Amino acid sequence: MDYEIVNISEKIVIGISKETANKDGQAVNDISESWKKFMGKGIYNAIKGKKSEKTIGLYTDYQGDFTSPYNFVACCEVNSNVDKDKNLDELNTNNTVGENIISKVIPAGKYAKFIVVGGQKEVGDFWLEFWKMDFDRTYISDFEEYQSNTFDTNKHEIHIYIGIK
Numbered sequence: 001m002d003y004e005i006v007n008i009s010e011k012i013v014i015g016i017s018k019e020t021a022n023k024d025g026q027a028v029n030d031i032s033e034s035w036k037k038f039m040g041k042g043i044y045n046a047i048k049g050k051k052s053e054k055t056i057g058l059y060t061d062y063q064g065d066f067t068s069p070y071n072f073v074a075c076c077e078v079n080s081n082v083d084k085d086k087n088l089d090e091l092n093t094n095n096t097v098g099e100n101i102i103s104k105v106i107p108a109g110k111y112a113k114f115i116v117v118g119g120q121k122e123v124g125d126f127w128l129e130f131w132k133m134d135f136d137r138t139y140i141s142d143f144e145e146y147q148s149n150t151f152d153t154n155k156h157e158i159h160i161y162i163g164i165k
Contacts, residue, residue: 001129003114008161011106013056014047015075022066028124031057031072038074043101048090051077057144060104065139066131073104106141111161119154126160138163 016038020030035057038044044055058073112135116126123144140163147157 001114001126001133003112005164006111006113006161008106008108008111010108011051011056011077012080012103013058013073013075013077013106014101014103015056015058015073016043016100017071017073017102017104019061019069019071021069022127027072031074032120034072034074044076046090047076047078049078049081051079053148055146055148056106057146058104058106059142060106060140062139065137073102075104078103106143107163109138109140110164112164114160114162116158116160117155118158119156123158123160130160130162135162136165138165 016034018030018034020027039055054076056073056075056077058075059070060073061071063069114126114130116122142162143160145159145161147159149155149157
């Protein structure tokens with residue numbers, strides 16, 4: 001798999017979080033359900049101050065390596081000058097999906113960047129292949145950035161960033 005090493009700036013994201021693990025299909029189900037809630041229940045549309053139309057799938061709060069539990073956050077990046085606390089208060093007050101809407105920071109740093117074209121299956125296949133590779137990971141933040149380049153869910157361009165030391 002081809003990749004490049006990039007340095008990214010800090011990103012502030014708002015979305016919904018779910019603890020999950022990569023065993024027995026749990027992550028696949030939890031992540032799919034998170035996206036359905038985030039996009040289908042109006043959370044994405046209600047977030048103010050989006051930096052772009054891109055969505056982000058954030059993997060964070062690792063309790064070890066990729067075989068241990070972690071949090072998945074279906075989210076989008078917001079401008080740094082947005083009143084994050086006011087935005088979160090409004091989102092949680094008007095929330096009808098029963099999810100706590102949170103903010104997270106994706107730290108600036110060095111990441112391995114991969115590009116995948118496709119949909120859920122191709123992203124899943126990427127992770128299965130990636131886990132076989134030898135990377136000195138930080139296990140702080142990894143994320144998928146969906147480029148919003150098409151409405152065809154099987155032809156998305158997805159940039160996958162893996163935090164490395």
